[in-house]
Amino acid sequence: MSAEAETQSAEAETQVEKREVQAEEHPVAPFIRMDRMPHIWCPTCGIGTVVKCYASALENLKLDLDKVAIVSGIGCTGRVAGYMNMDAFHTTHGRAVPFATGLKLGRPELNVTVFSGDGDLSGIGGNHFIHSARRHMDILVILVNNFIYAMTGGQNAPTTPLGANSSTMPFGNFEPPFNLPHLAASCGASYVARWTCLHIRRMTKAFEEGLERKGFRFIEIIAPCSTLYARRNRLGTGLNLLLFFVVFVEIQHGVDTREVGIAFQEKIICGKFVDDEEQTTFLENMNAHYERVLGDKYVSMPPEGGWIHE
Amino acid sequence: MKTDPAGVLTGAHYLDGDFAAGEGAMAAGCRFVAGYPITPSTEVVERIARRFPMMGGTFIQMEDELASMAAVVGASWTGTKSMTVTSGPGFSLMMENIGLAAMMETPCVVVNVQRGGPSTGLPTMTGQADMMQARWGSHGDYELIAMSPKSPQETFDLMIDAFNISEIYRVPVLFMMDECVGHMTEKVIIPPAEEIEIVARKLTDKKPGEYWPYELNGGDIPEFARAGDGYHFHSTGLTHDYRGYPEMSAECQWDCVGHLVNKIHNNVDDIVRFEEEEIEGADVVVLTYGITSRVARLGIEMARDKGIKVGSIRLIVVWPFPEKRIRELAGKIKGFVVPEINLGQMVLEVERCAAGQAPAIGVPHPGGGVHDPNAIVEAIVGAAK
Numbered sequence A: 001m002s003a004e005a006e007t008q009s010a011e012a013e014t015q016v017e018k019r020e021v022q023a024e025e026h027p028v029a030p031f032i033r034m035d036r037m038p039h040i041w042c043p044t045c046g047i048g049t050v051v052k053c054y055a056s057a058l059e060n061l062k063l064d065l066d067k068v069a070i071v072s073g074i075g076c077t078g079r080v081a082g083y084m085n086m087d088a089f090h091t092t093h094g095r096a097v098p099f100a101t102g103l104k105l106g107r108p109e110l111n112v113t114v115f116s117g118d119g120d121l122s123g124i125g126g127n128h129f130i131h132s133a134r135r136h137m138d139i140l141v142i143l144v145n146n147f148i149y150a151m152t153g154g155q156n157a158p159t160t161p162l163g164a165n166s167s168t169m170p171f172g173n174f175e176p177p178f179n180l181p182h183l184a185a186s187c188g189a190s191y192v193a194r195w196t197c198l199h200i201r202r203m204t205k206a207f208e209e210g211l212e213r214k215g216f217r218f219i220e221i222i223a224p225c226s227t228l229y230a231r232r233n234r235l236g237t238g239l240n241l242l243l244f245f246v247v248f249v250e251i252q253h254g255v256d257t258r259e260v261g262i263a264f265q266e267k268i269i270c271g272k273f274v275d276d277e278e279q280t281t282f283l284e285n286m287n288a289h290y291e292r293v294l295g296d297k298y299v300s301m302p303p304e305g306g307w308i309h310e
Numbered sequence B: 001m002k003t004d005p006a007g008v009l010t011g012a013h014y015l016d017g018d019f020a021a022g023e024g025a026m027a028a029g030c031r032f033v034a035g036y037p038i039t040p041s042t043e044v045v046e047r048i049a050r051r052f053p054m055m056g057g058t059f060i061q062m063e064d065e066l067a068s069m070a071a072v073v074g075a076s077w078t079g080t081k082s083m084t085v086t087s088g089p090g091f092s093l094m095m096e097n098i099g100l101a102a103m104m105e106t107p108c109v110v111v112n113v114q115r116g117g118p119s120t121g122l123p124t125m126t127g128q129a130d131m132m133q134a135r136w137g138s139h140g141d142y143e144l145i146a147m148s149p150k151s152p153q154e155t156f157d158l159m160i161d162a163f164n165i166s167e168i169y170r171v172p173v174l175f176m177m178d179e180c181v182g183h184m185t186e187k188v189i190i191p192p193a194e195e196i197e198i199v200a201r202k203l204t205d206k207k208p209g210e211y212w213p214y215e216l217n218g219g220d221i222p223e224f225a226r227a228g229d230g231y232h233f234h235s236t237g238l239t240h241d242y243r244g245y246p247e248m249s250a251e252c253q254w255d256c257v258g259h260l261v262n263k264i265h266n267n268v269d270d271i272v273r274f275e276e277e278e279i280e281g282a283d284v285v286v287l288t289y290g291i292t293s294r295v296a297r298l299g300i301e302m303a304r305d306k307g308i309k310v311g312s313i314r315l316i317v318v319w320p321f322p323e324k325r326i327r328e329l330a331g332k333i334k335g336f337v338v339p340e341i342n343l344g345q346m347v348l349e350v351e352r353c354a355a356g357q358a359p360a361i362g363v364p365h366p367g368g369g370v371h372d373p374n375a376i377v378e379a380i381v382g383a384a385k
């Protein structure tokens, strides 16, 4: 090796070393199971952005993570629980909400988040979703709406806009989709908001509010699925979908949720639609009711759960 | 450990089997129940809904049995002992999350007060036709434990064992009653709380950061951490390694599912439970469980009057099946007779275990009633030939 080449390779080595020394931890790394990185999501998928905003919300609120639990169903979004560094459950398709109900009622001091996909929560889990909202169950539900069943390869979802293409509606979808904020609001959710993956700051703020409010809180995040929804509908990549959001999103806080349905590649109304801080929750209602009718005889479950130990 | 006296209704009572199941669960320390109404099981949750508010328990009527079972698995992860109650149609819906409980190694109890099936079948009338569903109903390979009581008193006593054994092995325990036992009223003696021994799953004493939820440390059962205790663990229905992290490989499938099966197989002698009567020198052995064990008594006596040497085995734990004992007896007798209120389920297991050494003769009944003892006598006479 010539002297020159030797110096060059020595330089290259120091550079590599230098880079390692400078390697910085990602700001939300403490909230993520870094031992499970890299994650499974595709390039320009929106789910990672939602996770980042959720982690930022946890960080900003300085919540005691020991008392926060997260539950996912099945799907690309369903993988979120598996990457969060807290008590986390990856359950069955559609059953995250009732599983979370058990967690909350089994240990009432827990702050429980359900994090799952549109198909999981509003398709197979739709019945649990509406009943949980009706009961004012004390959970935060974050629904990532990518307009499709992504994990299984792009089949039609209850959220697929009319006319959009999916693998099971290869000639375009002719079933009207759910207007999810309206569904949640009309069933009794105390907090209802919708943002897209473009709205990092607003989404984070909504998660902070959602984590702090009580009752059934519902936040829908419109997220690009680059690999299936965007490609199948010839909409480009996830980045192109974000650019589309820049143009077509309208922010209308407090708007009547009947107005916020989504049509294919048309305007998407975002904002905070419901924020009822007065509403009482399932547990509050149950405790108050039993105290009223049973008086001193009523013994409520302790905050740390009804477990019996020595 | 002694149970919480708040759940124990000490004294002598006249209770039907459904109420006795509810009392047994409360005495065992169950403090979370999720359920959906279905005949002939509903009285169990009605009893609990009335008594829970006075003992720090929470009952919730869910929107369906899918939700009930999912909520029970969720609640159990807080350490709170949890149960759901149903009958055939609801049992079918619960299968999905019974599989989740098995995969996540979640202690819980599922009561099935059996009625006639399939489908809506005979809502108010008895059956024992969900016995194979109890064993195989959820997809994939796994093991669990199932029990079958014969009376309200045994329902109460066995319910405490059901919770205990579920805590020990971290498996769902299926409590397979039938409409007859559920709706028959008999005297039930509930002992004082200090005489009721209960077991709680072993909580880890490792520190957060050193703990992995499915690490075995040489034992058969992983140590438990409750959600909310600071361990930040992950649990999944996917095939997972000792960390609770998904791993999609045949090797990990061997470790994960092999463990689910082995933790029961390795302890089968401690788990199986049955009662024998006049087995020594018997030519025919009648194998029964639940209400059929009581109906068969008359048939057995009638056959003995005819001079046939008849012994009997009553299964208390139905799954895992007492394979070793059946195989042993099969070499010594002329035949087994298996009356059950279905068209032939546990008889298949007897036949498998007898392995050709002695025939297993079923006495089928489609449900809606119990056997005519003469049908049992006839089968015994046939087996004795």
Ligand SMILES: Cc1ncc(C[n+]2csc(CCOP(=O)(O)OP(=O)(O)O)c2C)c(N)n1
Pocket: A074, A075, A076, A077, A078, A093, A116, A117, A118, A119, A120, A121, A144, A146, A148, A149, A150, A151, A152, A157
């Ligand atoms: C009972 C059951 N049925 C079907 C499936 C297959 N499955 C897995 S994920 C999924 C769809 C998920 O869609 P969504 O909730 O929108 O999540 P995404 O992948 O789009 O994030 C389906 C149908 C399953 N796992 N379980």
Ligand code: SF4
Pocket: A040, A041, A042, A044, A045, A046, A047, A076, A077, A146, A150, A151, A224, A225, A226, A227, A228, A229
């Ligand atoms: S398939 Fe779609 S939703 Fe799933 S990870 Fe890829 S881009 Fe994201």
Ligand SMILES: [Mg+2]
Pocket: A075, A117, A118, A119, A144, A145, A146, A147, A148, A149, A150, A157
């Ligand atoms: Mg989706």
